[in-house]
Amino acid sequence: MQLADLAQTKKLFPEYKSIHSQVLQDVIQRLQTTMDNFTLPDKNGKTSGRPKFKGRHYYNSFSYPQLSNANIVKNANGRYCVNLPKIGLVPLVYNRSIPLGFKVKTGTVVREADGW
Numbered sequence: 001m002q003l004a005d006l007a008q009t010k011k012l013f014p015e016y017k018s019i020h021s022q023v024l025q026d027v028i029q030r031l032q033t034t035m036d037n038f039t040l041p042d043k044n045g046k047t048s049g050r051p052k053f054k055g056r057h058y059y060n061s062f063s064y065p066q067l068s069n070a071n072i073v074k075n076a077n078g079r080y081c082v083n084l085p086k087i088g089l090v091p092l093v094y095n096r097s098i099p100l101g102f103k104v105k106t107g108t109v110v111r112e113a114d115g116w
Helices: 006-012 014-018 021-039
Strands: 061-064 072-074 080-084 088-091 107-110
Touching: 006 014, 006 021, 021 061, 080 107
Parallel strands: none
Antiparallel strands: 061 107, 072 080, 080 088
16 A cells, blocks of 8 residues: 555655655565564464664665666776666675676665765
8 A cells, every 4th residue: 555655655755756666665565574573473473573663864774676787887997886776876895796697686775884
């Protein structure tokens, strides 16, 4: 139901138009999973604790559910970057090469002590 109301939410809050739609959908899905874990018991009959609703500065990551290998490029300086929709080129921590035949399916941007 919340996913269906996303278009109306963008009309009420114009700043949401600058956020990629799949990122907003992923946030809603994460919230739904949290609520389901709280209200629905698992196979042992237990539920998780009450969700803690915090301000936006506590949100330490966001995900792009549909990235691909084409989004990983080298910039003019020769550094690996990921091309994120509505953000642009973002430097990438590239520890190892992606094996041939493998595909990048999702990307998560995480905030750490030294930045995103």
